[in-house]
Amino acid sequence: MDRQQTNCCGARVDCAHCDIRPIAICGALQPMALGKLAAIAGTRRVDAGAQLIQEGEPAEDVFTLTEGMLKIYKLMPDGRRQITGFLIPGDLVGLAYGDSYIYSAEAVTDIVACRFRRGSLLALMADYPELEHRLLSRAGNELAAAQAQMLLLGRKTARERVATFLLGLAERRGIDRGEPMPLPMNRSDIADFLGLTIETVSRTLTLMRKAGLINLPDKHSVTITDMAHLQAASGD
Amino acid sequence: MDRQQTNCCGARVDCAHCDIRPIAICGALQPMALGKLAAIAGTRRVDAGAQLIQEGEPAEDVFTLTEGMLKIYKLMPDGRRQITGFLIPGDLVGLAYGDSYIYSAEAVTDIVACRFRRGSLLALMADYPELEHRLLSRAGNELAAAQAQMLLLGRKTARERVATFLLGLAERRGIDRGEPMPLPMNRSDIADFLGLTIETVSRTLTLMRKAGLINLPDKHSVTITDMAHLQAASGD
DNA sequence: CGTAGACTTGAACACTGTCAACTTGAGTGG
DNA sequence: CCACTCAAGTTGACAGTGTTCAAGTCTACG
Numbered sequence: 001m002d003r004q005q006t007n008c009c010g011a012r013v014d015c016a017h018c019d020i021r022p023i024a025i026c027g028a029l030q031p032m033a034l035g036k037l038a039a040i041a042g043t044r045r046v047d048a049g050a051q052l053i054q055e056g057e058p059a060e061d062v063f064t065l066t067e068g069m070l071k072i073y074k075l076m077p078d079g080r081r082q083i084t085g086f087l088i089p090g091d092l093v094g095l096a097y098g099d100s101y102i103y104s105a106e107a108v109t110d111i112v113a114c115r116f117r118r119g120s121l122l123a124l125m126a127d128y129p130e131l132e133h134r135l136l137s138r139a140g141n142e143l144a145a146a147q148a149q150m151l152l153l154g155r156k157t158a159r160e161r162v163a164t165f166l167l168g169l170a171e172r173r174g175i176d177r178g179e180p181m182p183l184p185m186n187r188s189d190i191a192d193f194l195g196l197t198i199e200t201v202s203r204t205l206t207l208m209r210k211a212g213l214i215n216l217p218d219k220h221s222v223t224i225t226d227m228a229h230l231q232a233a234s235g236d
Numbered sequence: 237m238d239r240q241q242t243n244c245c246g247a248r249v250d251c252a253h254c255d256i257r258p259i260a261i262c263g264a265l266q267p268m269a270l271g272k273l274a275a276i277a278g279t280r281r282v283d284a285g286a287q288l289i290q291e292g293e294p295a296e297d298v299f300t301l302t303e304g305m306l307k308i309y310k311l312m313p314d315g316r317r318q319i320t321g322f323l324i325p326g327d328l329v330g331l332a333y334g335d336s337y338i339y340s341a342e343a344v345t346d347i348v349a350c351r352f353r354r355g356s357l358l359a360l361m362a363d364y365p366e367l368e369h370r371l372l373s374r375a376g377n378e379l380a381a382a383q384a385q386m387l388l389l390g391r392k393t394a395r396e397r398v399a400t401f402l403l404g405l406a407e408r409r410g411i412d413r414g415e416p417m418p419l420p421m422n423r424s425d426i427a428d429f430l431g432l433t434i435e436t437v438s439r440t441l442t443l444m445r446k447a448g449l450i451n452l453p454d455k456h457s458v459t460i461t462d463m464a465h466l467q468a469a470s471g472d
Numbered sequence: 473c474g475t476a477g478a479c480t481t482g483a484a485c486a487c488t489g490t491c492a493a494c495t496t497g498a499g500t501g502g
Numbered sequence: 503c504c505a506c507t508c509a510a511g512t513t514g515a516c517a518g519t520g521t522t523c524a525a526g527t528c529t530a531c532g
Contacts, residue, residue, distance in 0.1 A: 009388045050239055074387045083386040095376065102380045129365040132372060139375035140331065146382035151310045151318040153389035154431030159490070187511065195390030197489055202512055219497085220512065236312055357477055394520065423479065436520055455529085457480065 033128040040120040044113045052105040057099045063093040068111030073102045083193040109184045153195045160235035161194040162204045180221045269364040276356040280349045288341040288370045295337045299329040304347030308339045319429040344418045389431045396471035397430040398440045
């Protein structure tokens with residue numbers, strides 16, 4: 001496809017879906033900055049189930065996801081896992097947390113990402129404050145999401161967590177009422193995102209289906225059939 | 237006191253403790269930027285128990301806490317509360333989340349904060365990228381803390397949560413082993429920060445005291461008496 | 473000294489986790 | 503094409519951690 005000539009940042013690499021939604025880093029940059037950004041951008045493809053970055057390793061790269069879904073998570077020494085986010089095209093990975101990554105990232109589906117060397121990006125930020133401004137704005141959004149998730153994990157019931165999760169995903173994906181929504185992650189991922197077990201996630205989804213709030217055509221898709229009641233079930 | 241002449245940013249206001257630790261916004265700024273920052277800074281004092289900002293209100297100000305302790309939290313419609321952070325001098329409040337505050341902030345102790353008009357700060361950032369760079373770095377730190385807290389809320393036991401809380405507080409406050417650490421917040425605040433009830437917090441602290449991990453000289457101070465075992469109890 | 477609020481302690485309960493069995497569906501190979 | 507296998511998901515029974523409800527203790531303050 002001829003979109004291969006320019007990625008989200010104008011780079012001559014094969015990111016196919018770079019402009020499918022506003023991209024975190026590039027949007028609204030002046031042409032000169034865009035060009036420089038393109039010059040330092042590369043492409044990284046990762047198969048479903050493989051890791052993109054690992055917690056604790058030197059944070060050499062920053063990525064913007066352009067295709068597929070990525071999960072970011074932290075592990076405890078005994079293997080307990082907390083998924084802190086599911087990323088979709090346009091989201092940033094590996095940004096500005098010091099010298100090492102503070103979380104691991106694994107591809108939920110096959111993914112494509114734009115890669116930037118951290119050092120190059122920092123140097124470019126020095127010349128184009130607009131770029132840094134966009135990153136700061138993005139960091140603010142992530143922080144807001146993190147705080148909402150803390151409320152969910154600390155204070156919501158299993159039912160409220162699942163409802164909030166489905167509504168949030170539908171909103172981010174721009175899914176309309178009644179339209180089937182893909183759930184690329186498995187039950188274990190959902191459980192580790194919501195601070196539950198797979199059994200509780202499964203039971204809760206089943207109860208919601210029986211209550212007529214959702215439909216589960218197959219294991220990897222949902223349709224929201226009663227938006228109002230689902231919102232009421234989300235607790236806020 | 238003659239420190240009243242200059243606050244953390246060089247402003248002629250009465251922030252007494254502005255230089256007690258590296259201040260988020262000001263540190264390492266060039267003199268010119270510091271001067272401009274000082275010119276737009278004001279001081280805000282809030283009594284213990286009173287609100288500094290409220291979730292949903294227009295985000296007109298950004299603050300740096302210079303004295304005392306502040307809690308930031310989100311509420312659910314039915315009153316359930318999740319405290320997402322306890323802020324200490326040097327921390328930022330109200331930064332860059334869009335047009336409205338996404339959390340409320342209430343003083344745990346009497347506090348003093350430097351106030352910046354959001355618009356003025358944005359304008360200043362346009363002229364002094366260094367300022368924005370510091371804010372981005374700070375946002376990264378907050379994000380890292382938020383992710384650690386998600387792991388705590390989603391996957392840790394009550395005992396691990398309390399241990400992690402005490403260790404984290406001691407580290408941030410620079411408390412040495414054996415030294416008494418002030419706990420200005422009450423049990424209800426701790427519970428709402430850790431996603432527990434006050435009863436569970438109380439029970440857990442008592443068990444830790446009986447196990448010889450900590451001492452509780454009074455309700456608002458702790459000493460860590462067995463750092464190694466407390467760390468082991470924290471789960472990581 | 474008495475009161476009120478914060479904290480602690482106890483007992484019963486409930487939500488969610490654990491363990492185990494069963495179902496489903498995709499992939500494989502005869 | 504069908505039987506087999508295996509992983510993922512579902513369902514059920516029971517258990518346990520933490521919550522709820524209630525009573526008691528402590529302490530600051532008038």
